[in-house]
Amino acid sequence: EVQLVESGGVVVQPGGSLRLSCAASGFTFDDYAMHWVRQAPGKGLEWVSLISWDGGSTYYADSVKGRFTISRDNSKNSLYLQMNSLRAEDTALYYCAKDIGVVGSLLTFDYWGQGTLVTVSS
Amino acid sequence: QSALTQPASVSGSPGQSITISCTGTSSDVGGYNYVSWYQQHPGKAPKLMIYDVSNRPSGVSNRFSGSKSGNTASLTISGLQAEDEADYYCSSYTSSSTGVVFGGGTKLTVL
Numbered sequence: 398e399v400q401l402v403e404s405g406g407v408v409v410q411p412g413g414s415l416r417l418s419c420a421a422s423g424f425t426f427d428d429y430a431m432h433w434v435r436q437a438p439g440k441g442l443e444w445v446s447l448i449s450w451d452g453g454s455t456y457y458a459d460s461v462k463g464r465f466t467i468s469r470d471n472s473k474n475s476l477y478l479q480m481n482s483l484r485a486e487d488t489a490l491y492y493c494a495k496d497i498g499v500v501g502s503l504l505t506f507d508y509w510g511q512g513t514l515v516t517v518s519s
Numbered sequence: 520q521s522a523l524t525q526p527a528s529v530s531g532s533p534g535q536s537i538t539i540s541c542t543g544t545s546s547d548v549g550g551y552n553y554v555s556w557y558q559q560h561p562g563k564a565p566k567l568m569i570y571d572v573s574n575r576p577s578g579v580s581n582r583f584s585g586s587k588s589g590n591t592a593s594l595t596i597s598g599l600q601a602e603d604e605a606d607y608y609c610s611s612y613t614s615s616s617t618g619v620v621f622g623g624g625t626k627l628t629v630l
């Protein structure tokens with residue numbers, strides 16, 4: 398059974414930093430690209446970032462480019478999101494999501510975690 | 520403002536069919552077949568219902584179908600059931616920013 402478990406969400410002040418983690422199990426982690434997707438309270442979904450199966454390629458939404466860094470440790474079946482220079486508008490539930498494509502990304506999320514809440518507030 | 524446009528709400532009675540539209544541009548929906556649809560119940564994570572415009576993942580009911588014409592993709596749910604009441608989001612690859620864009624979401628109410 399595929400499982401994705403996010404952690405690291407807390408209340409942080411504007412301008413602060415935070416690292417989210419996602420522990421994956423139930424599939425061959427290093428065969429798949431992975432994503433972060435966020436959802437502000439009461440709002441819709443927003444794609445945040447993508448990392449290739451080997452970590453060699455990364456992509457970001459314009460809203461987080463230059464502030465967030467996605468990474469992965471295939472030896473630990475783990476995905477990360479380093480978030481710097483946080484703003485109030487980054488407040489959201491952050492989901493870790495598995496790509497449906499083997500090796501190559503098909504930009505489709507077939508499994509999602511339950512999310513971890515990040516609140517940016519003074 | 521979301522990159523893809525969906526109606527805010529749709530409704531239907533049990534047993535009826537409904538269609539949710541998702542309108543983009545030639546840089547996303549119209550230019551690529553990477554259109555997906557997700558169902559989200561309150562307080563739950565999204566669930567993939569359709570990918571690559573019209574493909575259903577294993578385990579998703581065949582009452583759900585997807586299509587595309589020009590810059591508009593559509594999700595059709597036939598034989599509406601109470602458990603279909605949820606928010607639905609479309610997504611697409613976009614060449615504008617080399618990433619993924621979502622629609623604003625559509626709340627489906629089963630009357």
